[in-house]
Amino acid sequence: MQSKINYPIIIETIGLLLMIEGMFMFLSLPFSIYYQQPDLSRILLFTPGYDFWPLVVSGAATFISGGTLFLIYRNAPKAMSKREGYIIVSLSWIIISFFGALPFFLGGMSGYSDAFFETMSGFTTTGATILQDIESVSEGLLFWRSLTHWIGGMGIIVLSLAILPILGIGGMSLFVAEVPGPTPDKLHPRITATAKRLWGIYVLLTLIETVFLMFGGMNLFDGLSHAFATMATGGFSTRNASIAAFSPYIQYVIIVFMVLAGTNFTLHYLALHGKLKEVFRNEEYKYYLIVLGLSSIIIGLVLFFNTDLPFEKAIRDSLFQVVSIVTTTGFITSDYLMWPGFLWMLIFLLMFTGGSAGSTGGGIKIMRQLLIFKNSFLELKRIIHPNAIIPVRFNGRAVPSNVIYNVMAFFVIYLIIFGISTLLMSLMGLDFETSIGSVAACLGNIGPGIGNVGPVDNYAAIPLAGKWFLSFLMVLGRLELFTVLIILSPAFWRQ
Amino acid sequence: MQSKINYPIIIETIGLLLMIEGMFMFLSLPFSIYYQQPDLSRILLFTPGYDFWPLVVSGAATFISGGTLFLIYRNAPKAMSKREGYIIVSLSWIIISFFGALPFFLGGMSGYSDAFFETMSGFTTTGATILQDIESVSEGLLFWRSLTHWIGGMGIIVLSLAILPILGIGGMSLFVAEVPGPTPDKLHPRITATAKRLWGIYVLLTLIETVFLMFGGMNLFDGLSHAFATMATGGFSTRNASIAAFSPYIQYVIIVFMVLAGTNFTLHYLALHGKLKEVFRNEEYKYYLIVLGLSSIIIGLVLFFNTDLPFEKAIRDSLFQVVSIVTTTGFITSDYLMWPGFLWMLIFLLMFTGGSAGSTGGGIKIMRQLLIFKNSFLELKRIIHPNAIIPVRFNGRAVPSNVIYNVMAFFVIYLIIFGISTLLMSLMGLDFETSIGSVAACLGNIGPGIGNVGPVDNYAAIPLAGKWFLSFLMVLGRLELFTVLIILSPAFWRQ
Numbered sequence: 004m005q006s007k008i009n010y011p012i013i014i015e016t017i018g019l020l021l022m023i024e025g026m027f028m029f030l031s032l033p034f035s036i037y038y039q040q041p042d043l044s045r046i047l048l049f050t051p052g053y054d055f056w057p058l059v060v061s062g063a064a065t066f067i068s069g070g071t072l073f074l075i076y077r078n079a080p081k082a083m084s085k086r087e088g089y090i091i092v093s094l095s096w097i098i099i100s101f102f103g104a105l106p107f108f109l110g111g112m113s114g115y116s117d118a119f120f121e122t123m124s125g126f127t128t129t130g131a132t133i134l135q136d137i138e139s140v141s142e143g144l145l146f147w148r149s150l151t152h153w154i155g156g157m158g159i160i161v162l163s164l165a166i167l168p169i170l171g172i173g174g175m176s177l178f179v180a181e182v183p184g185p186t187p188d189k190l191h192p193r194i195t196a197t198a199k200r201l202w203g204i205y206v207l208l209t210l211i212e213t214v215f216l217m218f219g220g221m222n223l224f225d226g227l228s229h230a231f232a233t234m235a236t237g238g239f240s241t242r243n244a245s246i247a248a249f250s251p252y253i254q255y256v257i258i259v260f261m262v263l264a265g266t267n268f269t270l271h272y273l274a275l276h277g278k279l280k281e282v283f284r285n286e287e288y289k290y291y292l293i294v295l296g297l298s299s300i301i302i303g304l305v306l307f308f309n310t311d312l313p314f315e316k317a318i319r320d321s322l323f324q325v326v327s328i329v330t331t332t333g334f335i336t337s338d339y340l341m342w343p344g345f346l347w348m349l350i351f352l353l354m355f356t357g358g359s360a361g362s363t364g365g366g367i368k369i370m371r372q373l374l375i376f377k378n379s380f381l382e383l384k385r386i387i388h389p390n391a392i393i394p395v396r397f398n399g400r401a402v403p404s405n406v407i408y409n410v411m412a413f414f415v416i417y418l419i420i421f422g423i424s425t426l427l428m429s430l431m432g433l434d435f436e437t438s439i440g441s442v443a444a445c446l447g448n449i450g451p452g453i454g455n456v457g458p459v460d461n462y463a464a465i466p467l468a469g470k471w472f473l474s475f476l477m478v479l480g481r482l483e484l485f486t487v488l489i490i491l492s493p494a495f496w497r498q
Numbered sequence: 499m500q501s502k503i504n505y506p507i508i509i510e511t512i513g514l515l516l517m518i519e520g521m522f523m524f525l526s527l528p529f530s531i532y533y534q535q536p537d538l539s540r541i542l543l544f545t546p547g548y549d550f551w552p553l554v555v556s557g558a559a560t561f562i563s564g565g566t567l568f569l570i571y572r573n574a575p576k577a578m579s580k581r582e583g584y585i586i587v588s589l590s591w592i593i594i595s596f597f598g599a600l601p602f603f604l605g606g607m608s609g610y611s612d613a614f615f616e617t618m619s620g621f622t623t624t625g626a627t628i629l630q631d632i633e634s635v636s637e638g639l640l641f642w643r644s645l646t647h648w649i650g651g652m653g654i655i656v657l658s659l660a661i662l663p664i665l666g667i668g669g670m671s672l673f674v675a676e677v678p679g680p681t682p683d684k685l686h687p688r689i690t691a692t693a694k695r696l697w698g699i700y701v702l703l704t705l706i707e708t709v710f711l712m713f714g715g716m717n718l719f720d721g722l723s724h725a726f727a728t729m730a731t732g733g734f735s736t737r738n739a740s741i742a743a744f745s746p747y748i749q750y751v752i753i754v755f756m757v758l759a760g761t762n763f764t765l766h767y768l769a770l771h772g773k774l775k776e777v778f779r780n781e782e783y784k785y786y787l788i789v790l791g792l793s794s795i796i797i798g799l800v801l802f803f804n805t806d807l808p809f810e811k812a813i814r815d816s817l818f819q820v821v822s823i824v825t826t827t828g829f830i831t832s833d834y835l836m837w838p839g840f841l842w843m844l845i846f847l848l849m850f851t852g853g854s855a856g857s858t859g860g861g862i863k864i865m866r867q868l869l870i871f872k873n874s875f876l877e878l879k880r881i882i883h884p885n886a887i888i889p890v891r892f893n894g895r896a897v898p899s900n901v902i903y904n905v906m907a908f909f910v911i912y913l914i915i916f917g918i919s920t921l922l923m924s925l926m927g928l929d930f931e932t933s934i935g936s937v938a939a940c941l942g943n944i945g946p947g948i949g950n951v952g953p954v955d956n957y958a959a960i961p962l963a964g965k966w967f968l969s970f971l972m973v974l975g976r977l978e979l980f981t982v983l984i985i986l987s988p989a990f991w992r993q
Contacts, residue, residue: 171881345924348933352917375910382907383987385900386666386980404899405880411906412877415870418913422847429840436930438843485881492878 009087011079014072016091017098021069024099027150028062028106034224035143054143057109065102088170089495092162093487096478100126103151110144113463116470120462123474125151127481128159128363130238130333130450131441131473133463137243142224145241149228153209156235156363159481160205160268164361165197172485204271209234212260219253233260236363238333238450245335245458246323254319254336258326262295265330265358286398287370291329291359294369298353299325302346309343324350324458330358331365333450335458351453354443365448365480367417371410373397378407416484421446424476431466441465445473446480504582506574509567511586512593516564519594522645523557523601529719530638549605549638556600563597583665584990587657588982591973595621598646605639608958611965615957618969620646622976623654623858625733625828625945626936626968628958632738637719640736644723648704651730651858652697654976655763659856660692667980699766704729707755714748728755731858733828733945740830740953741818749814749831753821757790760825760853781893782865786824786854789864793848794820797841804838819845819953825853826860828945830953846948849938860943860975862912866905868892873902911979916941919971926961936960940968941975 035055100123107118117133124131125148134140140148209230216226225241232239242248246257263271270282282288303321307314320337327334328350339347356372358364377395385393394401421442428438433455440452441462451458462470479487489495530550595618602613612628619626620643629635635643707725712718720736727734737743741752758766765777777783798816802809815832822829823845834842851867853859872890880888889896916937923933928950935947936957946953957965974982984990 171884344927344929344933345921348921348924348930352921355917376914378903379907379910379914382904382911383980383984384989385903386984387987387989389666404903408873408880408899408902409877411910412874415874415906415909416877419871419874422850426840426843426847429843432839434839435843438839485878489878489881492882494879494882 008090009080009082009084011076012081012083013087013090013094015076015079017095018069018072018074018076020095020099021102022066022073023069024102024154025062025064025066025069027154028058028065028147030150031058031106031143031147032062034146035141038142038224054106054110054141054147057106057111058143058147060109061102061105064105068102085170086495088166089486089489092166092170092482093478093490096123096126096158096482099154100474100478103147106144106147110141116467117463120470120474121148122151123477124445124450125149125237125239126155126158127448127477128152128155128235128237128331128365129445129448129477129481130232131445131456131477132239132450132461133465133470135461135463137241142241146224146228148239149231149237149241152235152237152239153231155481156231156237156264157202157205159235159363160201160361161194161198162482164201164268165194167483167486169193170486172483200272201268204268204275205234208260208263208271212256215256215260216253219250219256221249221253229257230260232334233257233332234264234363236261236264236330236332236358236365236448238327240334247336251315251319254323257334258323261326261330261332261334264332265291265326265362265364267359267361268363269361270359284398287359287373290373291369294353294356295322295326295329298329298349302342302349305346306342325353328353328449329356329364330362331447331449333444335451338457338459340453340457340459347453351440351443354447354449354452357447367414367447370397371413374402374407374410375414378411413484416488417446417480420476420479420484424472427472428469431469433465433469441469441473442476446476448477448480503585504575504577504579506571507576507578508582508585508589510571510574512590513564513567513569513571515590515594516597517561517568518564519597519649520557520559520561520564522649523553523560523642525645526553526601526638526642527557529641530636533637533719549601549636549642552601552604552606553638553642555604556597559600560597580665581990583661584981584984587661587665587977588973588985591618591621591653591977594649595969595973598642601639601642605636611962612958615965615969616643617646618972619940619945620644620732620734621650621653622943622972623647623650623730623732623826623860624940624943624972624976625727626940626951626957626972627734627945628956628960628965630956630958632736637736641719641723643734644726644732644736647730647732647734648726650976651726651732651759652700654730654858655696655700655856656689656693657977659696659763660689662978662981664688665981667978695767696763699763699770700729703755703758703766707751710751710755711748714745714751716744716748724752725755727829728752728827729759729858731756731759731825731827731853731860731943733822735829742831746810746814749818752829753818756821756825756827756829759827760786760821760857760859762854762856764856765854779893782854782868785868786864789848789851790817790821790824793824793844797837797844800841801837820848823848823944824851824859825857826942826944828939830946833952833954835948835952835954842948846935846938849942849944849947852942862909862942865892866908869897869902869905870909873906908979911983912941912975915971915974915979919967922967923964926964928960928964936964936968937971941971943972943975 035058039053039055100119103122103126104115104118107121108115112118120133212230212233213226216229217223228241240246246254266288270285270288274282299322302325303318306312306321307317323336324339339350355367357366357368360368360370374395374397381393381395395407424442424446425438428441436454437456440454441456444450444452444456455464456462465473530553534548534550595614598617598621599610599613602616603610607613615628704725707728708721711721711724723736735741741749761783765780765783768776794817797820798813801807801816802812818831819834834845850862852861852863855863855865869890869892876888876890890902891897919937919941920933923936924930931949932951935949936951939945939947939951950959951957960968
């Protein structure tokens with residue numbers, strides 16, 4: 004572990020990722036051409052608000068930069084330890100966002116900082132936006148914006164179900180019970196196999212959702228964009244009103260797919276292989292459904308009895324917002340800040356739930372909460388019976404104490420970062436609610452928060468330093484804290 | 499442990515405590531007589547605002563009730579296990595508050611709920627008040643109010659340094675290293691010995707502070723009242739303006755004694771025996787002083803550069819409020835809610851610090867924070883070196899993992915209770931800041947919070963159900979959560 008860091012393999016991998024990113028950028032071109040009906044004058048000039056050339060130039064620059072790195076370092080020694088893993092994971096999200104911001108920057112977005120914030124928000128599947136009028140942005144750029152979600156979601160699934168367990172991060176090893184133990188020398192083939200299996204499900208679900216959305220009247224552009232944002236638990240919409248702009252049918256479709264996106268993808272794999280019993284025996288899944296159901300019912304009933312909303316609308320609004328926040332998607336059909344105070348405070352608390360481990364959802368994660376709750380309440384039993392050994396059980400098995408330690412540490416560090424970050428945001432002049440709202444929403448990869456970054460607001464008015472800091476929080480939260488913190492710790496760099 | 503509960507010994511003990519409480523009530527009579535110069539008509543009638551008869555009747559009722567219970571059960575079998583311990587500790591605080599509220603109730607306070615809230619706030623050394631005009635209340639009652647702090651403080655010292663470690667609560671066993679391990683059959687003599695030793699220090703410090711305060715111009719009544727409230731980290735003052743009503747000299751005296759009151763009393767004992775080296779080697783003490791110093795300097799400098807306060811006043815205001823909040827005293831010399839937002843948010847975060855373990859301070863406690871922080875950051879090392887065993891070290895010794903588990907569980911349960919309670923308070927119609935402020939201040943035994951229960955406000959406007967609920971939070975926080983939660987858990991009552 005403490006051998007020399009193999010930098011060439013790091014650069015080679017990131018080069019490869021940039022090449023892939025560049026190719027993805029070109030996927031937006033058909034929409035750019037279709038919607039803009041380009042004429043010669045516009046193609047020749049970098050007209051703001053027109054996205055053909057920005058996409059082409061960005062795609063080419065990204066592909067060529069990546070290709071150059073890859074070519075130079077393609078003969079890198081393939082030996083990769085956990086150390087290189089931490090660096091690649093952390094760096095790749097940052098570097099990919101730097102390049103991913105190019106289309107927005109060249110396409111006329113308000114400065115590079117805003118473009119970077121939007122891109123990081125996309126790749127981390129946060130969905131916080133600085134756009135004040137989304138509908139004025141051209142389709143090609145919006146499609147790239149939605150694609151960043153989808154690419155980020157792909158990265159997260161593989162990260163959480165194949166890479167992080169090997170790296171020993173965040174107690175995630177609990178989730179790959181069916182995968183054999185860490186064998187760093189076989190890192191590549193294992194990750195590749197897992198990736199293929201899970202990406203198949205991810206692509207399949209995205210396509211099915213697109214069909215359902217188009218069946219409800221969306222065109223291909225809107226259907227794909229929203230399916231990308233749903234399956235990645237991202238939250239970017241193509242409309243200013245988010246999902247409130249669409250029919251109840253579409254809202255229900257998105258609710259269903261948000262729930263699926265916030266589910267551990269291993270369970271989808273099991274379900275596809277007919278092992279439904281195992282799926283419904285999964286404790287995290289049960290707890291996840293209970294949290295969603297219970298919160299939705301409580302909020303729905305309070306809304307129904309305290310507003311003049313019809314019953315179906317009250318339940319739908321409640322269900323949509325609860326699912327959107329818990330899965331950390333961040334789509335909106337109703338401004339929860341206009342609800343009775345008790346309800347939006349409940350929504351705020353749900354921001355500390357997060358999706359299931361092994362899903363595309365961010366935040367603390369249901370699995371960790373469950374382990375923490377269990378362990379805390381078992382402590383009462385341990386005090387009453389001080390000589391008994393009372394382990395936490397999860398899915399019928401005793402959880403090793405090092406996993407409990409890890410999960411607890413995650414929770415504590417999450418809250419410490421939340422507290423300090425809130426202070427820093429307030430130092431930039433934000434009020435109390437906006438400070439805690441923006442931090443909770445970005446660290447948890449949710450998108451909308453409370454205060455001035457609520458569901459019908461955006462992040463445009465956040466000071467520049469705040470945007471960079473929130474971008475950092477997004478990647479910190481997205482990479483399960485430890486991945487980034489380890490790199491920032493002196494112990495990591497000591498030989 | 500799972501034998502039959504020895505109820506007679508529980509009742510006998512509580513009877514004894516009530517007798518002591520009754521006698522303490524009579525201690526207020528000299529002040530009642532001196533300040534009211536009673537005449538016959540007032541003595542014969544229960545004149546509201548006049549406190550002679552309320553004190554006499556309450557004292558007699560409490561003493562006689564306690565005495566009756568004690569006499570009936572004085573032959574109770576002396577066998578006492580941890581089980582009886584949990585019940586006695588939890589019940590005694592509640593029953594003593596029920597009786598302690600009598601003087602206020604009979605003395606004309608706005609209803610029994612208010613009287614109970616004020617008393618529980620006193621005994622738990624919280625210092626949250628429902629009084630809107632403290633100076634209109636007669637001296638006898640105010641003295642009893644301050645005495646509830648002081649009695650509560652006596653209880654807490656013995657509880658945290660002698661009783662809880664034996665009961666295995668909250669990782670407190672770390673602090674009684676010099677005391678031999680649990681020997682339940684020798685519970686009584688050990689607790690008595692510890693109590694005597696520590697109460698001596700408590701009484702001594704209280705007297706010294708009184709002298710210093712009187713030297714600064716306070717009369718005996720004000721001097722004793724404020725010394726009681728300081729040494730118990732309570733926070734009840736006899737003035738509407740709290741300590742802002744007094745000179746800078748008095749403010750500095752109170753700062754010093756708040757710091758002393760928030761220090762582990764074992765350290766005072768060591769210091770008195772000349773073992774100063776051990777005191778300053780104590781990690782919790784160092785961390786405590788660093789938190790106080792650093793926060794005071796930051797806030798003081800920001801205040802100085804952002805307001806027109808003179809330097810000394812800015813530092814003094816900062817120091818006073820920081821020490822008051824961290825030690826969970828709750829005295830006030832400046833309305834921190836009028837400070838720049840960043841500063842009062844820092845103050846709010848400090849509400850989650852708490853005094854030292856083994857002090858009269860409440861809250862999460864410095865010791866727990868230190869262990870949690872250490873363990874969380876060691877987790878980074880553990881991930882980097884997955885095969886190394888890296889224990890948390892405290893005062894040079896490895897901390898057993900069951901203590902870490904316990905401390906982590908405490909922290910998590912504290913936050914869960916904080917979250918749920920905030921929701922419940924908002925359900926009663928309180929706004930966001932008042933909800934989180936009142937819960938943070940009562941669960942942490944601080945007193946002033948944020949929102950409408952800020953430093954220059956009071957708890958009078960909290961709905962009735964809220965007052966009872968906050969009273970429950972005070973005792974829950976004061977008794978280190980577990981003591982109360984264990985009694986509420988079914989496992990405790992199962993044979």
